Amino acid sequence: MNKRRTIGYVIWLLAFLIPLQPALLSTEGISNVNGLISFVVLVVLVFLGYILVDGANAQEKAKAQQGH
Helix, strand or coil: HHHHHHHHHHHHHHHCCCCHHHHHHCCCCCCCCHHHHHHHHHHHHHHHHHHHHHHHHHHHHHEEEEEE
């Protein structure tokens, strides 16, 4: 498996381990700053993981086309 893809999957796992309740659901007992930081980190990690996984797939396709 490609290193970039593996790193992307690990980042996705980390992103979804962040508790979503402070970020999206609960507004009582949690400050706005804490919820905002959790949400921004979640979004950044999801997109970063996507970029890594998609980039690894594109590299594999390019290598496969060169072999033909």
